[in-house]
Amino acid sequence: MSKEVKVPTLGESVTEATVGEWLKKPGDPVSVDEPIASLETDKVAVEVPSPVNGVMGEQKVAVGETVEVGALLATIEDDVAAGESTSVEPREAAAPAEQAPAPASTASDERKDDGTLEDTAPAQAKVHDPEATQTLSPAVRRAVLEHGVDPSTIKGTGKDGRLTKEDVLAAAAEAKAAPAPSSSAPAPSPSPAPAPAATGERREERVKMTRMRQTIAKRLKSAQDTAALLTTFNDVDMTAVIEAREKFKDTFAKKHDIKLGFMSFFAKAACLALKDIPSVNAQIEGDEIVYFDYVDISVAVSAPNGLVVPVVRDADRKSFAQIEKDIADFGKRAKDGTLTMEDMKGGTFTISNGGVFGGLMSTPIINPPQSAVLGLHRIEDRPVVRDGEIVIRPMMYIALSYDHRLIDGREAVTALKTIKEAIEDPMRMLIDL
Template sequence: MTTDIKVPTLGESVTEATVGQWFKKEGEAVSRDEPLVELETDKVTVEVPAPSEGTLESIVVKAGETVEVGTLLGSIAAGDGKAKPAEKPAAAASNGSGKAEKSAAAPAAEPASEDGSGEGELIDIVVPSAGESVTEADVGEWLKQEGEEVALDEAVVELETDKAAQEIPAQAAGVLAEIIKKQGETVTVGQVLGRIRVGAKGAKTAEASAPKAENTETAPAAGERKPAPSAAKMMEEKGLAAADMDGSGKKGQVLKGDVLKALEQGSEQPQAKPSAPRAPSPEADETREERVKMTRLRQTIARRLKEAQNTAAMLTTFNDVDMGAVMDLRKTYRDLFEKKHGVRLGFMGFFVKAAVAALKEIPAVNAEIDGTDLVYKNYYHIGVAVGTDKGLVVPVVRDAQDMSVAEIEKEIGSLGKKARDGSLTLQDMQGGTFTISNGGVYGSLMSTPILNAPQSGILGMHRIEERPVVRNGQVVVRPMMYLALSYDHRVVDGQEAVTFLVRIKEAIEDPQRLVLDL
């Protein structure tokens, strides 16, 4: 009897992940709920526990492959398993205990000739499954050439799908005996890309490593890990050195994402420009362009925002609010508030409280569509959009209706810190019923925010600007802010949207309403 290990549900907005590392090898015993494999999403890293006790029978998806929710990762066989040793001398590998397996956990170690043509077993490098919706890929760069040695789990070839690029690791140590699919060819899941002769020694290893030693740009210092192949290639193209960035891989290894981050932060070294006059042709313009692959988080943001536009009947209504009363309240109690609660008194606490009060009166804005049903939420989980150096994330202040302004400010501060540190969990970002986005911190005067699906409403705050307004027949200058409510017109009627925004305005202009629950 076997038990499948599958990719678990990763949250409402997360549909795919990358396999990080396996903590167990094929044939090793596992306990129920023991972490087996690490999955990396565009937001967090999660560990998948063993669903049952037994032996890790098979690893279907290797490290570095992209998978979708529900994809089979491996299987567990019932019964006791004996862990395979991490390393085994060549003599012990051929003691008759069983022939070599085609897996990273048990590379065969049969002796082979120096040119890689010995008797070591040949294993296939196949196109892995990248999820139900991905059936083909293009072969990118081969990171090893025929006859070169490869180490266990070392990246051998890159594949590019319509969703992501991934490196295919070697399933065993040996020599790349044959390249079947060349760069640029289109392949389907299960096709053989090439073959590795297990345990062989490569005759070309010394020759291949010689020119690399001349590349002082990316050569690692003593004790440092060599950059990942795709990272090294990009560093060479962009004129970067490993010292220009922090490696996020194991033991500080520089990965492709680290290079992209360094480029985003302006770490690219200035390139010498030709003194010749500029040519007016498009070909000349291309030489001055920079093409950088989108990060996984940015790809997910782009996809989800476009899905919201394509699905919802989205409309935006506007109003403005006089921020004077809240600003005076903050000025009066700012120091006392911070001394008592250990957190600064900001605007967001007032807007969250105002939003909860308005949502109670206009429940459609707190609802969502599920098939042919409308689901009205009698709880108020308010998502607060936070900008990070990697993109926009929306952690959730849960049960905001039960919290004071001080408690809301503390929770927002804690979630914001976790977002900037990259330590947000899936739980922190799941289950929001309404979202508030404050573009004013970046100087935005007015915008039309896009819905955070499947929610039906999002409130956009903007910068505070002194403007002339009429009060009691007199023109006065007041600190004004434009508010924008984008909503799904399938769920929320125009009158409800306008009323909702008016209630926000009334609460902010007269904050005593929040205290008195009016």
């Protein structure tokens, strides 16, 4: 008896998805609600759970194929049928070994997942197959091959212990930093040296764009084609914020169980600016302008498959601590691939922090249908003039890209200046200036 697994409802107005990866292989035991596949939609990855306990049956579609809501994905076999099918294969595989048993001195018994024993010999050691024990995403698989690491020796930090690209890169860096073995240690048994790579070899690799990457490309290009994009810049002296963080970080973390970061300061400063300049917190719909009396800030977060923008709702009404908690939760769930459609829905303004990657200055692109985005960058010590003297201050360039169809230059510059003043004098955020 088998149970069909179909593509679940993916969210409002989302009718299809792409099979990103299979998390279970035919013959693998599965429990009810355990994820068996990951589907990529336009915004997030959606895991498909097993409806029953049993064993993974036939996979009806391959990785990379597009499926619609309600389409058949796979089947789950019940435990009895699965037990009958798996009880024969090990005996058939063991038959040659019974006809020609290996000497006791060169063979060992290895227990399979299904409880049977398999004879293994060092002279005929099996080649390690990373996918035999875990499913690797294309990005992780490429990283494994490029750096020559064994994925079975790496502890995954992703969802359900899965490997991420960052895990592989960290393991590769650790392997390079490890000291060479001592000359007094026994020399390993000789093995054939790998053939040297051909010098000057040029390679190409074609990888199909994920559905999320295709959507990002379409939306960003649409923003350029539709909006009248313009960017205004300013720089911010981060001294006051850095001193406030240093002074209160321990007390803040102890009371709220979260670190005090820069994003909450900029979110609250942006709320002040958006209240003062309503057009920066508005959007165009047809021949109408929609103004919002609330601030829902989309925060750009880096995920394994691309940039996502979950929304901190009612940021203007939330405390610093709650904003920090929301952003930290989004970052963790983006890495684990557990963000939902609801997390991305809406948003009236976006903050993108390119400084975490070392960016000095950029012109961010708005997130349609929003009309403005604030870009943050790295902090670096620079000489500036204060009270007629040249001093060193931790400075950051900030940028506001906006839709000139709706926002005039004066309004954009004023909004960015308001953010600058609030960051340089955080007291303004407390007394609403």
